Amino acid sequence: MQHTILVGSYSSEITALEFDTSTSPPTLSVSASFPTGKNPSWISPHPSDKSLLVAGNEVPDGKIQLFKFDQAQKTLELLGERPSGGADPAHILVLEDEIIVANYTGGTVQVVPLTLDPPSLGTPSQVFQLTGTSVNTTRQESSHPHQAVLHLEGHEVLVPDLGADKILRFAKENGKWVIKGSVDITPGAGPRHIVIYENKLYTVGELDNTLIVHEFPALPEEPRHITTLPTVRPPREADPAMIPAANILAPPTPTFPTPFIYVTNRNDPHPEGDSIAIYSLSSPDEASPGGVTLVNEVHTGMKHARGLAIGGPDDKYLIIGGVHGGGIKVFERTKGGASLKEVAKLEGVEKPTGFVWL
Template sequence: MAPLTILVASYTDSIYTLSFDPTPLTGSPTLKLLARTPVGHHPSWIASHPSDKSLIYTGLEQADGEVVAIKYGRGGTVEGGDVVARAKSGGADPCTLLVTEDELIIGNYSSGTIATLPVSTSVPYILSPNPWTLSMPFEHVGRNKARQSSSHPHQIIFNPLDQTEKELLVPDLGADKVWRLTKQSDGKWTISGHIDFEAGGGPRHVAARGTTLYTLLELTSKLAVHTFTPLPALPIPLTSLFTLSASPIPDTMIAAEILLPEPNASFPETFIYTSNRNDPHPEGDTIAIFSLASGEGQPELVNEVRTGLNHVRGMAFGGDEDKYLVVGGVEGGGVKVFERIDGGKGLEEIAKLGADVVGCPTGFLWY
C-alpha cells in the first residue's frame, strides 16, 4: 500500500501535512511530517471541496472570524499548500464548515450565526467577500451559565438519513437543541424544526444510522439516541448513556467527537466511537466504543481505549475499509494512528508524532 496523506487542523497558525505509511518495506508503520502551511490564527476545522479534493477550506477561530481556501498539489505533490482566498466568516470563532459544489456553509460558535459564501473550484475560489448570515434563535441562558449564555453552533452536517442534501442539522451547544434547516426557493437556509435535549446537555456533534440519530452531549458526556423521522414529524427519544464507564463530573467539557463508520468486509459489525477529553488518568484520554449488536436504538459501551493523549478532540477514520483512526491531543501527546482490531471492538496504536512536531491538533482530513 502506498503511503497515505493526512491534513491536520490545529490551534496553532498552521495546517500540517503528514505522511502515514502503514506497510513500509522494513519496520513498523511510520508517521512523518511533510509540510506546515501557515494560514492564520487557530485553523481548527478543515473540509475539502466535494469534487476537487485538492481544494481545502479552514476556519480561523478568532473574534473577527475568517475562512481560508488552500490549494494543494503544487508540483504534483500534496506536501505544500498555497493560500488562494480569504473572506470573513460572518461571525466570531468559526468552528465548523461544510462545503458543497457551490457553497461554503459556516458555523460561528461565539456569535451564534450560520453563514454562507459562494465558492467554485477555480479562481477566485471564494466568489464574494460578504457572507449571508442567519442568527440562531436563543430564548434564555441555559443551566450551564458559563457555556450556555448564547447560541453556540458546533457542527453543520447534512441530514445523514436524507441523501437529497436538502436538510442541515446544526447541534447548538448553547441552546440544548439540534436545529433542522432546509433550503428555500431563494437558495437561503431557514430553520424548519429542532430537537430538544436535556437541560445543560450541550449538543456538540451528531451521527446517524438507519432511522436512528446519535447526538454527543459535551456538557453531560452522554450519547443521546432518537428515532429520527423526516420533517415535520418529531424525533422520538429512545435512551441516553454516558460516554465513560465512570460517571463524569458534570460540566467538565469531556465528550468531543462521534464517529460511525460504515460496515464493510473487514469490519461487518457496527460500532460508534466517541472521544473523551481532560481525563487525569496517567494513560491519558479515552476513546469509547459502543456496539449496536442489540439494535440501532440500543448502543452498548463495550470498550474504552486509553490513548496516551491529553485533550483528545477531533479524530477521523481512513485507509482501506476505514482500517485506521488518526487522533490528536490538543494539550499533549501529539498525533497518533490506531488500527482497528477485534473486528472494530478495539484499537491498537501503530504510529505517532510528538507534540513538538505537530502542535495542538484539533481535526483531521485523509487526503
C-alpha cells in the same frame, strides 16, 4: 502504501503528514507545513474535489480560507478568504457549491457561495443569528453552534446549538436555507457533535458526558428520543473536568461489518490519558435500546484530545492528537472495530485539533 493526512491546529499552520503502512510497524512523519491564518482548527475538504479544502480561523474576528492542495508537490495554495460571519468558527461544512460555517462564540451560522471553475469564494449570502439559552448559566448564556452536518436522505443541514440544547434543522426553500424545526436535547446536555446513520441521530452531550440517540425521520416528522448512554464505562463515572469532544461514525465495510461510533473524552484525569468511547450499532433489543451499546473505552495517552478521523484501506485506522500533550497517534481498529491498538506516534506538531485523510 503511503497516506497523506492534513492536520488543523491551534497554531498558525496546517501540517501534512505521511502515514506509511508498507513498513512494520507503520510510520508517521511530517512531509510539509504551511503557514495559514491563526488557529486553523477545523479543515473540511470539498465533497467531489479533495484537493480543495476550507479551513476556519478560530479567532474573535473569524475567517474562512480556501486552499488548493497539491499532493504530489506537497504545496498548499491560498485561493481566497472571507469573514466567517462571527467569532470563533468551530466547524465548516463544504457542499458542492456553498459553505456553511458554525461560529461558536458569535452564535451565527453563515452561508458562503463556492465556485469551482475557477475555485473561489463568493460574497456571504445568508447569516443566521441564533438567540438560544439553557440551564447552564456559565456555558449556555447564549447560542453556540458547534457543527453543521448534511443529512442527505432528509435534504437537511443539522446544526447542534450547545448553548440552547437544540439541534436546528435547516432546509432549502426557493434556493435559500430556512430553519424548519429543531430537535430538543436534554436541558444542560450541551449538544456538540452529531452523526446520522440509518435514520437515527447520535448526539454527543458536551456538558453531561452523554451520547443521546433519537429516531430521526425526515421533515416534517418529529424525532423520538430512544436512549441516552454515558461516554465512560460503568462503574467509572465522568469527572467534572471531562468534556466529550468529537464523535465519528465508522460505517460497515467488508473488514468491519458492524458499524461503530467513536467519541473522544478530553481532559480525562485517568493516568493513561484521554479515552475514546466505542459504541457498537447493532439490532435493538431490551438490553440495548436503539441497538447502541458502549462496548469499550480505550485510553490514548493524550491530553485534551479534540478531533479524530478514520481512514486508510477499508477504514482500518484512526488518528487522534492531544492539544496539550501526547503528540499524534494512529491506532489500528481491532476486534472488528470494538478495540484499538496503537501503531504509530509522532511528536512535534503544535496543538493538533483536527484531521483529514486524503
